[in-house]
Amino acid sequence: MQRLIWGVILVLLLVQFIPVNRSNPPLNTGEDLVYSRMVPGDLQQLLQNACYDCHSFETEYPWYSYVAPVSFIIRHHIKEAREKVNFSIWNTYMDKRKDHTLDECIEVLEEQEMPLKSFTWLHPEARLSDVQREELIQFFKDQVAALGWREMGTEEEEEMENR
Secondary structure, eight states, X not given: OHHHHHHHHHHHHHGGGSOOOOOXXXXXXXXXXXXXXXXXXXXXXXXXXXXTTTSSSXXXXXXXXXXXXXXHHHHHHHHHHHHHOOGGGGGGSOHHHHHHHHHHHHHHHHTTOOSOHHHXXXXXXXXXXXXXXXXXHHHHHHHHHHHTGGGSOHHHHHXXXXX
């Protein structure tokens, strides 16, 4: 039993030497949702607190993200989150993808699936009140309306899709 405990300790020590990429690509404000849409300051802060740590290139890695195996879990989570939606490259998305992603944002907020509970435990600034949640939902609905995608006919949709 004692050998097993020492073996686990040794493995935990050795995995600390496995590097984890925590770099963020440079921010291009022309591609970022918040900066390119001239989002008001209070709503911008709300979006950045609740969403940007995982869904942008503005991730701020806390101290515990430097301790394996937590570092592996956090890095994997951020990679997956950015694949779903990355607000730092928002303007590189096709309109159809934006429309679908906005629907997803609205849905996960309405269902209170985001921000993740595991994230808000250690990031109280990301916790959303009901009013803040509604503000974000309305913001995303306004972005859908700004796209004008749903008001188009089939011919116009095909033209937009081929851009």
